[in-house]
Amino acid sequence: MMGKPNPNPAPEEEKSLRDELLGPILLGERVIKLAQEAESPKVDCTELARKVQVVCDNLRSVVRVVSGTQCVNERPIRRIVGEVSKNIERTLALIRKCKKHGGVLRQVFSMTTTADFRKVRSLLESSNGDLVWLLTILDSKDGTNVSLPPIASNDPILAWVWTFTYTLQLGQPKDRAEAATELGSLARDNDRTKFIILDEGGVMPLLKLLKEASSPAAQVAAANALVNITTNQDRVVTFIVESHAVPIIVQVLGDSPMRVRVSVANLVSAMAEQHELAREEFVRANVARPLVSLLSMDMGTVLTSPELRNEVKVSCAKALWKLSNGCLSSCRKITETKGLLCLAKIIESESGELQLNCLMAVMEIAAVAESNADLRRAAFKRTAPAAKAVLDQLLRVVQEESDPALRIPAIKAIGSLARNFSGKVPQVIGPLVAQLGNRDVDVASEAAIALGKFVCPDNYNCVDHSKAILELDGIPKLMSLLQINDRQQVHGLKLLCYLALNVGNSRVLEQERALNTLERFARPVQAQHPDLKDLFAKALHHLTLYQPGAQLHRQPLGL
Structure with missing residues (x-):
């Protein structure tokens, strides 16, 4: 059951709406009585009274319709009734002036208020138009109306x-599906419209439509609309979470037709990408279980087309990717449900967007594990079948795939797991070293970042890993990378500094003129990254100790 705000108004809320409708009715009756008592301008006052009477009659009709209609959206009613009340109050103020003036002043007053009467008549006509539009909507039983009320003319x-x-609330299933589609179209790429849909009560009916299993087409339309409305909108996502709708979304994901599940998985992705609150709430609702199940399922045995089967898996993999981003509890749930093994199998056997989404999910899980030793040990223990399968596929992608979009997340994931490897691991270090020479600067830079995590002082095995890089001829590749004038050059310089600290006595570093390279780049890089000042100073000092004659020729850098 979705919590507040409740789509089913409580009795006291219904009474509040009736009271809001009663206010302008009583005010209108007062205007009519005063207009009848006014002496001049009699004709104008009588005309106003007649228009107010029509407005009051329509207000009473709204009361009757609302009293007999369940689950109706109150927001438009309150907006329209509020505007009607203001217009009746303006009418009352004008009628009061007519009653106060008399004698010689009456003629003068009537001349100066002709425009006022015209303005108030126009306002009352607009109010009547708004109420007629509202009654047409409510009486139509399907909510369809192509006209615009005066209140929305601008x-x-x-x-x-x-x-x-x-x-969405009153229509037949086909009409409701079309309405959801229209709302989704309005929300696409228009943030203001997203806020209007939320503020005017459009989100709750969409969630209710998503819950109802009688029309899969309507469920798909509702989920797609919610995807558009939630994209880049924290406030909408927060509203859905606080409405306790997340368990319903997870339920629909788990037991709906496949085409519905695609759209619902996309909704999970959109919400998870937008807000940490949503990620945590989806974890509590155990969304990882249906997502992993759908990814693992052999859909060849279900009445499903290859295209739809691929769509389901692509959307579920993306949802796992977005749920994993910076969320420890989500990563734990995914790994506990054997999600890593499932992701590894798909990375091995699939291609395209599905393979990429699975790689991105592994990358995000590894990034969280990098800063959480418990998860790293539990999920990526090297002897565990799932961890071994994942590592094998990451290394395979780095070595065999040519697409940088695939190589980069695989490299990042390996780098995040650097602390899991003890001693020399050339089978892991080797593929990363090879990518230092990649012609794609982004790939080469990511390899430098990953290797930096193997050889940084925080890694207990940094010396062994540094020796492995030397033995794999990593220094020449690194020095070539540093010659490229690129904004990511800093990552290669950090790697060189770590190597200088760990294996500064190496002849390779001397032969490749590592000291001269650091001296040449230290000052300009330090200007942009002052936090690296100490690292550069220590690396330069360390290399100076081991290279003969370096002290004689080195120029002070002010480090």
């Missing part, structure tokens, strides 16, 4: 949102 989006929202 902002048609408002009327469209109201119309589609009422269709």
